[in-house]
Amino acid sequence: MTNEFSLETLAVRAGQDRSKFGEHSEALYLTSSFVFDNAAQAAARFSGAEPGNVYARFTNPTVTMLQERLAALEGAAGCVATASGMAAIL
Numbered sequence: 001m002t003n004e005f006s007l008e009t010l011a012v013r014a015g016q017d018r019s020k021f022g023e024h025s026e027a028l029y030l031t032s033s034f035v036f037d038n039a040a041q042a043a044a045r046f047s048g049a050e051p052g053n054v055y056a057r058f059t060n061p062t063v064t065m066l067q068e069r070l071a072a073l074e075g076a077a078g079c080v081a082t083a084s085g086m087a088a089i090l
Contacts, residue, residue: 015068029061
């Protein structure tokens, strides 16, 4: 999304990634791990050679949505959400 939308619109729509179910509100992904097609894909994702979710402590669609929304609201190129303030300064 671009900044041509109002802050109100960005606050409720930025970063949304609809699932195949077409839900109206954001889905919450409460899983700790994700499925891979094969071991090679898992290795590529864990090494960072291929983008995608690997483990909820590293990447999670719910957190990605939050990061994209905050970045859009601030007009920033990106955002990093952390589990605690101490994690943010390390």
